[in-house]
Amino acid sequence: MVTLAPEAPLLPAPRRSVLRRRSAVPGFGLTLGLTVTILSLVVLIPLAAVVIQSAKLSPAEFARAAFSERAVHAYLLSFGTSFIAAVINGVFGVLTAWALVRYNFIGKTLLNGLVDLPFALPTAVAGISLATLYSPNGWVGQLLTPLGIKAAYNPTGIVIALTFIGLPFVVRTLEPVLRDLAADVEEASASLGANRLQTIVRVVLPALGPAWLTGFALAFARGVGEYGSVIFIAGNRPFVSEIAPLLITIQLQQFELPAASSIAVVMLGVSFVMLLVINAIQAWSRRMG
Amino acid sequence: MGQGDHNPPPHPAGQADGAMGIHIRGIRKRFHRFPALNGVGLDIRPGELLALLGPSGSGKTTLLRVIAGLEFPEEGQVVFGDQDVTYASAAARGVGFVFQQYALFKHMTVARNITFGLDVKKRKHRPSKEAREARVEELLKLVELEGLGKRFPTQLSGGQRQRVALARALAVSPKVLLLDEPFGALDATVRKSLRRELRRIHDATGVTTIFVTHDQEEALELADRVAVLNKGQIEQIGAPHEIHDQPASAFVAGFVGEANRLEGEVKAGVFHAAGVALPAKDVAAGPAVAFVRPHQMVLAAKGQVAIEAKLERKVLNGPVGRLEALLARDQVLAAGEPGATVHLAVQDGYVFAKD
């Protein structure tokens, strides 16, 4: 390394200020400060309230409130129906995404727009509409009744509502991946002698795996917390068709704040775990991609 | 343009006459754990056209951005004229910066892009609308884009965008013009003509100009002086012919110009390798490398110490025939038909101790 003879006298060294500049783009301190402040006031501190409220209970009391027989039934129902709904969406989501990306047909634009309907339609509207349709004398319900199928006011109804709510997730996470899946991979597979089914099963579907899992997990997570669309079609019978979020509102109406908070803490814990799982899946899929 | 007068008289508010010297002292800057700049010192003379040359990852772009105020170092000092600007904002420095991908504002016309720097001045410092329009015309003429002021950037070719970026940077009459790989995104022919263009514009405006490049031909042809960077440090700074003919380090000898790298040993001030003996007075005894430019080798006379090589390819264009021969691992000049065995004498070269 060449040391340079200074051609100009050195000025006194600048003092490094505490708020040393980090970036040339201005406004960092202001916007980050505002963001963190609002985030804390609106989201973090109120969320902490529910944890603190339930911490007022002794562990035994907490267990009794959070894991009463009724509550456990509610959790199992919420998880079970969300899981089944996510599986249904997993299957039909692949088909829908496949049709949207690979086929050209009349009404494709319409179908594409409709897929997002559950994001845009208020859940209460979906709830009363599904309840009316699938009730024993509704349009669909009266076709099912002679077959001995009861599709409303029981867990089946909950699955229907959660399928509606979770429908866009799998489709919308799969679509970009399917679109980016280069045709040459399939052509290579075909040129190596694989038939169409082998190509799809061995080449295409494995490539969709991480995205499918992400969509599945998002749909499942959404289903566990869902309230508005479910309560109209569920029937809401304790131990049979009473979901966990509903139990929170019931406890709240009876001014059982600690009990409501305890159930809420369990649900927050589940959300948190789901968030970690989804992040892990996405990190994994980025590595794969 | 003021080369040579290296000690500018201290004006309280920078250089009134436009051309301004820049002094850089001991700059250190790291990204996460990776040190991008490792104690860089550099003096840029008022009005000179300086090239920062180095391979990718050598820190040259980071150094340019530190000078511009787009990055801030952990240590060291940047002085414009007689003002310390190390932690001053880019806005306060009065630099013109031409980005590698131009960073033109896509939603503005060419004219609006060029006057942006004047439009955003505070009302009392802002030139009148007529003055700004006149400035646009003047600059469009300077970069030879008359009549294109109403176009949008997407309607221009790569070379035209580059000119707009240059005009935009010059509009605020910067004290320093900084260009990051100015020709990197252009094809070879446009690149050559824009190179001459930049030299012409620099000579017309006289503004101190620094540009970053990884292309040694560009740096040697265009710049008044070239600073060679490697691993966040300056290896050598000097006029193009000095960099080429008197490389200060093994890195510079290998990076700038064509050279054959020969490994050998220095004993008693002489470099020895198979078929080669070169004077190496200042090099400590021990393993060493020699860099030999093609013109420093000739076909050996009978009995001379020489390298034996096999002729690979013969290129004859112009008065000097160029022949590529297969050495142990290097290419050298020779004469004969492909396949023939030739003897080459190394007459001169640059010897450095191996580290």
Place this chain on the structure above:
Amino acid sequence: MAKRALHATEDAPWVRWTVLGLVCLFIGLMLVLPLTSVFVEAWRKGFDPFLEAISEPDALSAIKLTLITAAITVPFNAVFGVCAAWAVAKHNFRGKALLITLIDLPFSVSPVVAGLIYVLVFGLQGWFGPWLIDHDIHIVYALPGIVLATIFVTFPFVARELIPLMQAQGTDEEEAAVSMGASGLKTFWRVTAPNIRWGLLYGVLLCNARAMGEFGAVSVVSGKIRGETDTMPLHVEILYNEYNFVGAFSVAALLCLLALATLVLKGLLEVIQPEVSGRAVR
């Protein structure tokens, strides 16, 4: 004419038709029928009862409350979203990934829990309950509570839309503006804002749809006082539980129109600027 072999990426016709048939059946049962049935039920007794149902005082007050809530929530979250995106997308700092996760957090919290937390903070038995009563300030079972709960559930929409968009756009243009002497505010208005306007509109659109349609969180904090703290989705529930189906579906039909308008505008935005699409889901 000889039959051409299928291209390597082509499905056999029977596969095509089966897939399309299944998709149509699924979408029909799950989306088209429910949507149609809302309008059919609303207009079952003709157009006049529908008009009557949506113009009776309680319905009008619900519509008004919903509009007011959206008018406060959406601008608030838009400003927050731009702020957060500016900090996150244009700068580097430690803890950035954590901050993004925290901004996304409300999406993974059940709406009922979102309502509950504000009851716990501002309700009668809550942290500030006694103090608020002493000063005659009503938050829970009043407009502020409804607005807060709505802000919570719509919190990430704008930020989540803008962060990837602004990250993809990089900082070159902002740096160019700053190097020419532009201040932070001028850089934002003249350079950044024109680049993000469609993305911002997209986020605002989704945020608005959710804000007007939110049910779970609002139902916990509203107290459902007819004509006072009753938003449109809550009004739908009240009427439905009173077996006033025409009334319930009439208000629901209005909300459906809102949803359809949202979808159409969203589709248009995706045509105008393809980069904005597909971020509603991550």
